[in-house]
Amino acid sequence: MKILSFDVGIKNLAYCLIDDKDYTIEDWGILNISIDSVCDHCNKITGKQCDKVARVIDPDGFKLCSSHKSLKIYKNNKKKNIPKQKNPVLLIGKNMVSELDKKTNFLSVDCVLIENQPALKNPTMKTVQMLLYSYFLIHGVTNETSPLQNIEMINARNKLKVYKGPPIECSIKDKYKKTKFLGIEYCKIMIQENQIMKQEFINQFLQSKKQDDLSDAYLQGMYWLLK
Numbered sequence: 001m002k003i004l005s006f007d008v009g010i011k012n013l014a015y016c017l018i019d020d021k022d023y024t025i026e027d028w029g030i031l032n033i034s035i036d037s038v039c040d041h042c043n044k045i046t047g048k049q050c051d052k053v054a055r056v057i058d059p060d061g062f063k064l065c066s067s068h069k070s071l072k073i074y075k076n077n078k079k080k081n082i083p084k085q086k087n088p089v090l091l092i093g094k095n096m097v098s099e100l101d102k103k104t105n106f107l108s109v110d111c112v113l114i115e116n117q118p119a120l121k122n123p124t125m126k127t128v129q130m131l132l133y134s135y136f137l138i139h140g141v142t143n144e145t146s147p148l149q150n151i152e153m154i155n156a157r158n159k160l161k162v163y164k165g166p167p168i169e170c171s172i173k174d175k176y177k178k179t180k181f182l183g184i185e186y187c188k189i190m191i192q193e194n195q196i197m198k199q200e201f202i203n204q205f206l207q208s209k210k211q212d213d214l215s216d217a218y219l220q221g222m223y224w225l226l227k
Helices: 088-102 106-108 124-139 154-160 173-193 199-207 212-224
Strands: 002-007 011-017 023-033 109-114 152-154
Touching: 002 212, 011 106, 011 109, 011 212, 023 088, 023 212, 088 106, 088 124, 088 212, 109 124, 109 212, 124 152, 152 173, 152 212, 154 212, 173 199, 173 212, 199 212
Parallel strands: 002 109, 109 152
Antiparallel strands: 002 011, 011 023
């Protein structure tokens, strides 16, 4: 059996595709379905483009974030605020479909797991959750050529329950930050202890700036498989 686990997000929609045969990862990453424009500024030394959300645009269409719009090289450029998108849910949905369509292996799984979102606390994330559900219902469950038979919503509190290793010391008092810290540490230990885990995924995780999202998707998937 293969499962596909999602940690719901917009800029960081994390996923993890796991085979229950050896609990190995077959695909692991993050999709960006955001409708926000990204800053066009590039670092002169590294050549790396800024990844912050652009807030202003100049007459030539060059977009800048709040940090870079005041740089001396851009100071004399006339800029306008970038207007908010109309009907953002529709645009997010279109971006999601576009990104998911690229991942043809997603429809080869038997079950999709989606982190359940609170409807009142963050309605946008709840919408993203249901857009995901609808995509896999239409393209997977009701598609006779796909092995996908089930889509389940998973309570976020269950992720940390899968860890059975040695205790991890943590002095963080804030509950949210503590959960994120422990999730990353649990994931790190679990993937490194799996002797047949592909090294590329271990390296990917250790080098990622979004270990919290990747770990959430992985732990959720492992929780469901081992419960």
